[in-house]
Amino acid sequence: xxxxxxxxxxxxxxxxxxxxxxxxxxxxxxxxxxxxxxxxxxxxxxxxxxxxxxxxxxxxxxxxxxxxxxxxxxxxxxxxxxxxxxxxx
Numbered sequence: 001x002x003x004x005x006x007x008x009x010x011x012x013x014x015x016x017x018x019x020x021x022x023x024x025x026x027x028x029x030x031x032x033x034x035x036x037x038x039x040x041x042x043x044x045x046x047x048x049x050x051x052x053x054x055x056x057x058x059x060x061x062x063x064x065x066x067x068x069x070x071x072x073x074x075x076x077x078x079x080x081x082x083x084x085x086x087x088x089x
Contacts, residue, residue, distance in 0.1 A: 039051070
């Protein structure tokens with residue numbers, strides 16, 4: 001028996017009430033979601049499905065400016081945390 005046949009058999013051998021309870025727990029809105037693989041830039045909040053597009057994004061002026069702002073914010077937060085640690089000693 002192939003893996004697919006075994007999976008199908010297992011799925012359909014579950015008690016019917018169990019299958020229904022699992023299905024009823026999932027909101028209908030999830031029916032429209034499609035899993036995707038790609039690249040997400042958390043600094044710019046953009047998603048790219050292709051490596052070429054992601055590479056171009058990383059070279060863009062927008063990404064570089066957002067990265068500079070992000071890094072400046074990180075440095076400022078680090079300095080504030082260090083200052084708080086020194087003052088609490």
